[in-house]
Amino acid sequence: MTTEQTIGIERLDDIIGIFGSFDENMHEVERETGVTVVSRGNELKISGEPEAVLLATKAIQSLLSLAARGEQIDLGTVRYVIGLSRDGREREVDEVARDVLCVTAKGKPIKPKTVGQKKYVDAILSHTITIGVGPAGTGKTYLAVAAACAAFRAKQVSRIILTRPAVEAGEKLGFLPGDLQNKVDPYLRPLYDGLFEMFGAEGYAKNLERGNIEVAPLAYMRGRTLDDSFIILDEAQNTSREQMKMFLTRIGFGSKVVITGDVTQIDLPRDKVSGLKDAVRILEGIEDIAICQLTSKDVVRHVLVQKIIEAYEKAEKAEARPKRAAPVRRGR
Secondary structure (H helix, E strand, C coil): CCEEEEEECCCHHHHHHHHCHHHHHHHHHHHHHCCEEEEECCEEEEEECHHHHHHHHHHHHHHHHHHHCCCCCCHHHHHHHHHHHHCCCHHHHHHCCCCCCEECCCCCEECCCCHHHHHHHHHHHHCCEEEEECCCCCCHHHHHHHHHHHHHHCCCCCEEEEEECCCCCCCCHHHCCCCHHHHHHHHHHHHHHHHHHHHHHHHHHHHHHHCCEEEEEHHHHCCCCECCEEEEECCHHHCEHHHHHHHHCCECCCCEEEEEECCCCCCCCCCCCEHHHHHHHHHCCCCCEEEEECCHHHCCCCHHHHHHHHHHHHHHHHHHCCCCCCCCCCCC
């Protein structure tokens, strides 16, 4: 049984926005839902199986609401909105990309792009300590740096401190060329990239020279008290239990802390407990500490990243299942 649904659209720009380059967005809607979408003037006609048409209609209406707010629609947005619509959560789209967290040096507004990211950003803004746990590409570090930049510009803090553990993965620090700063820079590169985008190269250099920005390995935090600062600990899954406790006890008055990490990418020796996993277990339920779990649905990188993460999760679950013992054959 085939049915048809018509959606009227007031603005031509909204049609252009949701169809995308070479109509790739609408082709994706058709692939994901199994419907046919035809544009006729200011109307969209959706035809297919009743359930598929209902799903596609919900998704397209949500995409139109994003386009009407001036949001750029790409394939990742289309897949995410279809996923929400499939789960009956299409109304949550209105929460996404509504509030601007920060504006980059080039004038690009930074906004959370998924419901999970929105909850993560809200937690950062309303808690002293926020722990963001999730796979690669979910914006954990990028959004934390944007929040730090916004707080610094609003004079809520006087400096930004970014740190991460310098866990050696194949190369020894002592064998790398240059002085100590040259040796640790490769570990801190993702943090530099975010700061460059927010402040611009010149703004970053000026604030670094004034001591308003500090990027350093976690070992440099020992023995310090960090007042009036926005502190980000990145790659926290590679901290030991002792390092995490040391870091958490550095927090001073007027400071805000964001801890990010991916517990599926731990580079510590097998006999060491991850400080991030330990902190999530110990600190859960403590007032003014938020723990946010981001998932593969919050990935905002290339669509293949999301598929790769899901494939690895599926493989790990299969390996974790207890294997059935082979039947014992008894002789006659």
